[in-house]
Amino acid sequence: MEKIISIKNLNKSYGAVKAVDNLNLSVDKGEFFGFLGPNGAGKTTTIRILTGMMEPDNGNIEITTLNHGTKSDIHRFLGVIPESRGFYEWMTGEEYLLFFANLYQIEGNAVKKVDELLKKTDLLRSKNKKIGAYSRGMKQRLGLARALINDPKILILDEPTLGLDPQGQEDIKKMLKELNSKGVTIFYSSHILPEVENLCTKVAIIDQGKLVAQGTIQELKDGAKVDTLTEVFLKLTTPNHD
Ligand SMILES: Nc1ncnc2c1ncn2[C@@H]1O[C@H](COP(=O)(O)OP(=O)(O)O)[C@@H](O)[C@H]1O
Ligand SMILES: [Mg+2]
Numbered sequence: 001m002e003k004i005i006s007i008k009n010l011n012k013s014y015g016a017v018k019a020v021d022n023l024n025l026s027v028d029k030g031e032f033f034g035f036l037g038p039n040g041a042g043k044t045t046t047i048r049i050l051t052g053m054m055e056p057d058n059g060n061i062e063i064t065t066l067n068h069g070t071k072s073d074i075h076r077f078l079g080v081i082p083e084s085r086g087f088y089e090w091m092t093g094e095e096y097l098l099f100f101a102n103l104y105q106i107e108g109n110a111v112k113k114v115d116e117l118l119k120k121t122d123l124l125r126s127k128n129k130k131i132g133a134y135s136r137g138m139k140q141r142l143g144l145a146r147a148l149i150n151d152p153k154i155l156i157l158d159e160p161t162l163g164l165d166p167q168g169q170e171d172i173k174k175m176l177k178e179l180n181s182k183g184v185t186i187f188y189s190s191h192i193l194p195e196v197e198n199l200c201t202k203v204a205i206i207d208q209g210k211l212v213a214q215g216t217i218q219e220l221k222d223g224a225k226v227d228t229l230t231e232v233f234l235k236l237t238t239p240n241h242d
Contacts, residue, residue, distance in 0.1 A: 079152030137168030
């Protein structure tokens with residue numbers, strides 16, 4: 001298996017709070033990788049570092065063969081849905097995506113590309129509506145369309161279904177499964193176990209900044225001698241400390 005993401009001895013503190021504590025993990029190409037942990041475990045901090053939004057105190061991140069030093073190169077094949085998702089609510093969905101198509105200087109016909117993404121995320125009928133009038137689920141699908149603007153090989157998603165109703169969650173998961181089946185590696189952060197159980201090929205569990213388990217879901221269940229991922233999680237992590 002070819003490694004696409006390697007995190008080595010990663011550390012990040014906010015004052016006295018050690019958010020990421022000597023984290024080591026790797027993701028193989030093509031995987032649907034679940035990055036799990038309770039609130040405050042350090043998921044968002046790790047993702048901020050992974051996506052170049054924040055510098056670690058020390059440690060190393062490699063994405064494919066490129067070193068993390070060359071941020072502009074990485075962003076060419078990375079798609080991200082960050083934790084806080086600000087939208088320009090006065091824009092229409094189409095204007096928003098065209099704006100990012102320009103920002104990423106995507107090749108070819110931007111209008112056509114944006115149309116394809118609107119179709120893929122089921123927003124074609126709402127493309128001329130202002131984002132301010134979009135539902136939460138529509139905004140989240142628009143966020144996914146934005147993350148796909150540069151045809152990323154890796155998608156990094158920070159709790160992408162948070163706050164969505166069951167239908168909205170299913171819509172996003174279906175789209176992600178489809179992308180993964182076409183070869184996109186997915187790094188999916190979540191604290192909701194049932195949704196990960198039939199989505200991810202491999203998972204890592206972090207707690208208080210530390211890796212506590214990594215492997216296939218079956219391996220983790222066998223290791224903890226329990227029947228569900230939720231039981232694994234409850235056994236290995238401390239109660240929500242947010
Ligand atoms: N900007 C910040 N300033 C200070 N502490 C922070 C900041 N961001 C996160 N933290 C703390 O770092 C820890 C990890 O947070 P975070 O990475 O957001 O975890 P998660 O995404 O898993 O909920 C928590 O204890 C959180 O309170
Ligand atoms: Mg978070």
